Amino acid sequence: MRYVWGWSAMIVGIPGGLLYYRYGKLWNSFLQALGAEVVESGETTRSILNSGVSKAENESCLPVKVFYGHVLALRDKVDAIFVPRLVSVRKGTHTCPKMLGLPDLARAAVEDRIPIIAPTINFQEGMWANYKAVYSLGRLFTHNPVRIIRAGVKAWREHRLYLERLTLGLDHRSALRGEAESLLCEGRELRIAVIGHHYNVYDTFTTMSLLDRLSSMGVDVVTADMVPEEMRRQELKRLPKEIYWSYEQEIAGAILACTRHRLVDGIIFMISFPCGPDSIVRVLCEQENKRLGGVPLLALVIDEHTGEGGFLTRIEAFVDMLWRKKGERVREREAVAV
Numbered sequence: 001m002r003y004v005w006g007w008s009a010m011i012v013g014i015p016g017g018l019l020y021y022r023y024g025k026l027w028n029s030f031l032q033a034l035g036a037e038v039v040e041s042g043e044t045t046r047s048i049l050n051s052g053v054s055k056a057e058n059e060s061c062l063p064v065k066v067f068y069g070h071v072l073a074l075r076d077k078v079d080a081i082f083v084p085r086l087v088s089v090r091k092g093t094h095t096c097p098k099m100l101g102l103p104d105l106a107r108a109a110v111e112d113r114i115p116i117i118a119p120t121i122n123f124q125e126g127m128w129a130n131y132k133a134v135y136s137l138g139r140l141f142t143h144n145p146v147r148i149i150r151a152g153v154k155a156w157r158e159h160r161l162y163l164e165r166l167t168l169g170l171d172h173r174s175a176l177r178g179e180a181e182s183l184l185c186e187g188r189e190l191r192i193a194v195i196g197h198h199y200n201v202y203d204t205f206t207t208m209s210l211l212d213r214l215s216s217m218g219v220d221v222v223t224a225d226m227v228p229e230e231m232r233r234q235e236l237k238r239l240p241k242e243i244y245w246s247y248e249q250e251i252a253g254a255i256l257a258c259t260r261h262r263l264v265d266g267i268i269f270m271i272s273f274p275c276g277p278d279s280i281v282r283v284l285c286e287q288e289n290k291r292l293g294g295v296p297l298l299a300l301v302i303d304e305h306t307g308e309g310g311f312l313t314r315i316e317a318f319v320d321m322l323w324r325k326k327g328e329r330v331r332e333r334e335a336v337a338v
């Protein structure tokens with residue numbers, strides 16, 4: 001049913017791709033508290049991927065194609081689609097250009113048939129500009145300022161809780177539900193960091209359930225969220241040049257902290273093809289890792305053509321190599337003790 005002001009709740013769609021893996025809880029909670037009926041496109045599926053790949057620009061990165069597919073999946077089910085324009089989420093940094101253009105991409109996907117709700121969040125312009133953007137968003141649903149503020153406070157609280165659960169070792173789905181069915185890190189002998197953008201780590205379809213597979217191979221997984229923030233920050237301060245992109249800072253900080261402090265036995269850096277920011281961070285991390293005599297690092301570049309067989313073979317070979325290395329270290333220690 002199409003929305004008629006004042007007669008029914010507006011049905012707002014949230015595409016389950018890209019930054020949904022970071023802010024989905026925040027957006028959903030805020031819109032619901034304002035009285036909207038929220039419909040999410042759900043987890044990525046083969047048909048979502050195929051429709052995104054067939055319609056999006058060919059040179060887009062995999063997550064943008066997937067996002068396109070999520071928008072198409074919502075197109076005929078909702079009154080409007082929520083696609084905020086996140087310009088900067090931390091002072092002095094920017095998001096990648098492809099993320100900046102998401103509302104325009106969504107408009108092209110729905111061919112202007114339904115509105116795209118696209119508040120602009122830009123930390124370069126100061127907090128006040130962001131408050132105003134959020135307030136204007138709230139005004140689309142209610143004229144009661146108290147309701148908007150309450151919705152914002154509630155949503156922010158739930159968002160913080162979601163992020164906190166990720167730091168404790170829950171994966172995205174468990175963190176959303178607030179249920180610790182299984183933790184990624186349970187004190188197993190071999191520990192691997194899986195680092196990358198949230199959508200490159202937590203989307204079970206595009207990552208071919210990498211986190212679950214590692215768990216079933218008896219491996220503990222450490223994500224960037226689980227690496228203490230202070231450690232990540234210290235690593236960034238050591239770099240000769242500041243990293244310009246917000247989320248790449250988190251990725252580089254986590255990889256370098258894992259390397260320097262030997263937090264893990266190996267690192268898998270999940271990259272989507274063709275991601276410019278990730279390829280620069282990859283070179284930087286590989287160089288630093290080498291300089292520090294760090295831990296084995298496997299950069300896995302995925303796109304829509306990545307086959308499950310080849311992907312799994314690389315993971316298994318990497319895990320085998322780490323077990324062998326670990327065994328050698330144990331034998332060396334035992335020999336020294338004798």
Ligand code: SF4
Nearest residue numbers: 061096098272275276
């Ligand atoms: S950061 Fe990389 S993977 Fe993410 S949207 Fe930008 S280009 Fe795509």
